[in-house]
Amino acid sequence: MIVTVTLNPALDITYTVPALKAGTTHRPRVHAQAGGKGVNVARTLHALGRDTVAVLPLGGFDGEAVRAELETAGVPHHAIPIAGATRRTVTVVEESGLATGFNEAGPEIGAEEWAEICAAVASLLETAALDTAAVLVLSGKLPRGLADDVYSELITVAESLGVPTILDTEGAPLLAALAAGPAIVKPNAHELLDATGLTDPRAAASELLGRGARAVVSSNGPDGLTALTAEGTWTARPPRIDGGNPTGAGDASVAALAMGLADGSRWPEMLTDAAALSAATVLTDRAGIFDADAYRRFRSGIRSEISAQTSPEISAETSSGISSEISARPES
Numbered sequence: 001m002i003v004t005v006t007l008n009p010a011l012d013i014t015y016t017v018p019a020l021k022a023g024t025t026h027r028p029r030v031h032a033q034a035g036g037k038g039v040n041v042a043r044t045l046h047a048l049g050r051d052t053v054a055v056l057p058l059g060g061f062d063g064e065a066v067r068a069e070l071e072t073a074g075v076p077h078h079a080i081p082i083a084g085a086t087r088r089t090v091t092v093v094e095e096s097g098l099a100t101g102f103n104e105a106g107p108e109i110g111a112e113e114w115a116e117i118c119a120a121v122a123s124l125l126e127t128a129a130l131d132t133a134a135v136l137v138l139s140g141k142l143p144r145g146l147a148d149d150v151y152s153e154l155i156t157v158a159e160s161l162g163v164p165t166i167l168d169t170e171g172a173p174l175l176a177a178l179a180a181g182p183a184i185v186k187p188n189a190h191e192l193l194d195a196t197g198l199t200d201p202r203a204a205a206s207e208l209l210g211r212g213a214r215a216v217v218s219s220n221g222p223d224g225l226t227a228l229t230a231e232g233t234w235t236a237r238p239p240r241i242d243g244g245n246p247t248g249a250g251d252a253s254v255a256a257l258a259m260g261l262a263d264g265s266r267w268p269e270m271l272t273d274a275a276a277l278s279a280a281t282v283l284t285d286r287a288g289i290f291d292a293d294a295y296r297r298f299r300s301g302i303r304s305e306i307s308a309q310t311s312p313e314i315s316a317e318t319s320s321g322i323s324s325e326i327s328a329r330p331e332s
């Protein structure tokens with residue numbers, strides 16, 4: 001069971017236009033869907049037939065729309081009612097594949113509401129940890145009213161139950177969570193540099209490892225994913241994709257990493273899978289939806305190369321259209 005937590009979910013509105021021109025009127029194709037990073041992760045996992053549940057606080061008119069869409073789509077969820085109104089995000093996608101986002105701040109969460117969210121997550125994890133390989137996924141920006149260390153609190157609960165956590169957030173909440181020992185943190189390259197104030201991504205990822213993360217996976221758009229782990233450093237590059245919608249590509253890679261953790265996969269396979277699923281998501285026009293045929297193709301097309309290896313067991317020459325290479329040996 002993979003439990004995803006989205007503390008600031010959204011009604012995601014996607015506008016598709018030929019090209020965005022400031023100062024003019026557009027007549028977009030419109031799609032509305034339940035969103036927020038952890039919701040996208042759960043939607044992806046559910047489509048792949050994995051046992052998952054999305055935990056999310058919901059309130060107001062758009063909160064009801066989010067709940068109704070999750071019902072219709074059949075995505076398993078556990079909603080905690082809140083007094084505030086769930087936010088909207090608007091993404092304008094151009095034919096070229098350029099996406100421009102407008103993410104509202106979202107509601108304020110009160111102390112009692114936070115206690116209810118915590119209790120719901122703890123109870124789901126207790127049940128999940130009893131008989132399945134459980135993983136906790138914490139994704140997205142925090143809503144107002146919550147302290148920077150709330151992710152740290154949830155990771156500590158999960159760790160006490162032996163459940164590994166993947167954290168996908170930025171800034172102070174990311175830094176505050178590291179000491180709790182998340183199994184994987186997944187900032188994008190920009191967030192990585194921003195959080196550490198460093199200019200070299202490798203040094204920035206090492207800094208996060210030094211502060212307590214057990215692995216750092218950073219995404220850098222078409223340049224792919226790099227995993228810095230205690231076992232070594234791997235890079236997986238997705239195939240080039242023209243057009244599509246990059247929104248939610250990171251959530252797809254988190255879904256793949258969560259499956260890898262649940263299954264006890266090795267890093268090269270996990271990272272290749274993450275790059276394949278995220279590229280297959282970019283091909284579709286919506287976050288949380290992937291092209292299943294492309295995902296299969298990307299995973300099993302061309303033979304990939306591993307340029308070095310850290311141990312004899314990690315000699316896996318994965319068959320894929322994606323190059324997954326070990327680019328460094330672990331420091332002893």
Ligand SMILES: O=P(O)(O)OC[C@@]1(O)O[C@H](CO)[C@@H](O)[C@@H]1O
Pocket residue numbers: 008010012035036037040089101103139140141142247248249250251287
């Ligand atoms: O404002 P946050 O929480 O950082 O990001 C929210 C969001 O932009 O991320 C997803 C794509 O990753 C969208 O579904 C969603 O609305």
